[in-house]
Amino acid sequence: MTAVPVISSLALDPPRLVANECTACGARFFGRRAACAACFNEEFRSAELPTEGEVVAFTIVAFAAPGVPTPYVAATIDLGGTKVQANILEVEPSPEHVQLGQKVRLTTYSLGQDTQGTEAVGFGFTPIEKG
Amino acid sequence: MASGDVWILGIHMTKFGKRPDVEIDELAAEAALAALKDGGVSIADMQVLAAGNLLGGAGSIGQALQKQIGQTGIPVFNVSNACATGATALRTVMMAIKAGEADLGLAVGVEKLSGAGMLGGGGSKFNKDVWTPVGTNGAIMDLDGRVGTSGMPGVFAQVGMEYAHTYGGATFETFARISEKNHMHSTLNPFAAIQKPLTLEQIMGDIMIAYPNTRPMCSVNCDGAAAAVLVSDAKLQTLDPDQRRRAVKISASVLTSDPYDEGCQVLPNINTLTRRAAEQAYAQAGVAPEDLDLVELHDCFATAELVHYDNLMLCKPGEAVSFFESGAPFRDGRLPVNVSGGLQSKGHPIAATGIANVWEVAHHLRGEAGDRQIEGARVGLAHVIGLGSACGVHILEKAAA
Numbered sequence: 411m412t413a414v415p416v417i418s419s420l421a422l423d424p425p426r427l428v429a430n431e432c433t434a435c436g437a438r439f440f441g442r443r444a445a446c447a448a449c450f451n452e453e454f455r456s457a458e459l460p461t462e463g464e465v466v467a468f469t470i471v472a473f474a475a476p477g478v479p480t481p482y483v484a485a486t487i488d489l490g491g492t493k494v495q496a497n498i499l500e501v502e503p504s505p506e507h508v509q510l511g512q513k514v515r516l517t518t519y520s521l522g523q524d525t526q527g528t529e530a531v532g533f534g535f536t537p538i539e540k541g
Numbered sequence: 542m543a544s545g546d547v548w549i550l551g552i553h554m555t556k557f558g559k560r561p562d563v564e565i566d567e568l569a570a571e572a573a574l575a576a577l578k579d580g581g582v583s584i585a586d587m588q589v590l591a592a593g594n595l596l597g598g599a600g601s602i603g604q605a606l607q608k609q610i611g612q613t614g615i616p617v618f619n620v621s622n623a624c625a626t627g628a629t630a631l632r633t634v635m636m637a638i639k640a641g642e643a644d645l646g647l648a649v650g651v652e653k654l655s656g657a658g659m660l661g662g663g664g665s666k667f668n669k670d671v672w673t674p675v676g677t678n679g680a681i682m683d684l685d686g687r688v689g690t691s692g693m694p695g696v697f698a699q700v701g702m703e704y705a706h707t708y709g710g711a712t713f714e715t716f717a718r719i720s721e722k723n724h725m726h727s728t729l730n731p732f733a734a735i736q737k738p739l740t741l742e743q744i745m746g747d748i749m750i751a752y753p754n755t756r757p758m759c760s761v762n763c764d765g766a767a768a769a770v771l772v773s774d775a776k777l778q779t780l781d782p783d784q785r786r787r788a789v790k791i792s793a794s795v796l797t798s799d800p801y802d803e804g805c806q807v808l809p810n811i812n813t814l815t816r817r818a819a820e821q822a823y824a825q826a827g828v829a830p831e832d833l834d835l836v837e838l839h840d841c842f843a844t845a846e847l848v849h850y851d852n853l854m855l856c857k858p859g860e861a862v863s864f865f866e867s868g869a870p871f872r873d874g875r876l877p878v879n880v881s882g883g884l885q886s887k888g889h890p891i892a893a894t895g896i897a898n899v900w901e902v903a904h905h906l907r908g909e910a911g912d913r914q915i916e917g918a919r920v921g922l923a924h925v926i927g928l929g930s931a932c933g934v935h936i937l938e939k940a941a942a
Binding site for chain 1: 669670671672674676677678679680681682683684685686687688689690692694695698699700702703705706713748749750751752753801803804806807808
């Protein structure tokens with residue numbers, strides 16, 4: 411069965427996030443850029459991000475646009491100095507169960523198949539158990 | 542001798558709330574005509590018009606407004622800059638006057654949002670039969686809710702939580718108390734969409750929208766318009782003493798966008814561009830934060846108000862929580878913030894907001910704010926930010942005589 415990532419910055423086998431990194435200043439971007447927003451250089455290379463990081467901000471979304479299942483935990487995660495936006499999965503969506511500074515790890519899951527049987531692969535982060 | 546200063550000659554905001562009786566252009570006309578009357582001038586005197594309407598789909602709102610109040614052939618700038626649209630219209634007229642191309646100009650912002658649901662997010666077309674990467678990030682489906690949140694409540698919730706993570710001390714209750722302050726302030730403002738005091742328990746116990754913002758901690762979708770007539774110093778000197786007495790000086794007018802910053806493309810950084818706008822505004826006006834008598838800042842969510850205490854340098858870096866807990870931003874405090882009730886109760890008709898907050902400050906400087914008057918107000922600051930991002934800061938001063 412073939413699989414396709416939900417966004418192009420998610421690489422599969424093994425799952426990791428890959429940024430476009432400016433070859434001049436090292437600024438990182440998700441998705442295509444004509445030039446670096448920091449230094450205007452026009453060359454980029456791929457940079458793999460660590461799969462473990464820390465929650466630096468989160469929210470629990472209870473009301474969302476039609477078709478978006480709620481509640482869910484959305485977070486900003488620092489992966490070794492590069493921030494990403496993702497959901498935190500496999501936790502109770504309540505303030506008691508999510509903490510700022512929490513250590514998390516990348517995980518992937520199926521978002522369903524299209525008519526040709528190709529699986530869409532989503533991603534999120536799960537808490538790393540302490541100890 | 543005339544200075545290069547630009548003044549507010551006339552200004553008005555409509556009472557915010559539900560206005561099913563009028564169309565967008567009519568609501569804009571209501572504000573524009575009242576602002577012209579307030580300034581003692583007419584549309585025939587205007588040499589430039591800048592107007593904004595973000596979500597109404599009205600097309601060229603400036604020309605639609607002209608058809609309501611007078612087509613004189615003057616240049617029209619239709620502006621769009623998210624929640625900073627009104628401030629951008631004001632800034633556009635300001636630049637035309639500063640450039641010497643006009644002596645008198647009109648800036649208008651209008652929005653009809655009553656009954657609108659969740660703003661932001663919004664998907665584009667994806668192929669549901671065969672997954673097909675779309676756009677610069679190669680998404681195969683709408684990412685909102687799957688890869689974090691793009692809804693405004695969730696984005697601004699994270700902005701507040703990020704501050705809490707960096708500096709500590711900010712809790713759900715802290716944010717709710719900020720909202721309690723603004724709802725209390727609104728009870729004195731007859732122009733507010735909602736004038737209802739709410740207890741801390743009511744605020745914290747209300748429907749959760751995006752933790753830690755409950756429903757009353759979010760800005761109110763409503764209908765409203767605001768308009769301002771700007772005049773050059775040279776022209777003002779030729780006008781009547783009463784017009785000169787009520788004129789309010791625009792001591793600083795600044796518009797900024799996001800400088801590049803790590804992470805800003807993931808979670809909007811509303812801090813850096815606001816801080817930069819504030820720094821430029823204080824330098825332009827030659828005033829310091831401690832000189833301010835009142836501030837209207839962009840509390841689109843309770844979480845946003847906290848970080849802007851810091852961004853606007855109303856407190857030392859990292860000390861927004863203690864600034865709030867000192868009582869400073871309450872209307873009887875050292876530096877009242879959002880005595881209008883803020884966007885959480887006054888309402889947030891998006892394109893009108895950046896002129897409505899200037900109206901609020903100007904109203905106090907003129908000594909015309911009625912029950913909510915901040916006595917002896919001489920200098921005030923109005924701030925807006927639209928995600929994307931655009932930030933507008935205006936510092937206003939009472940006429941010298």
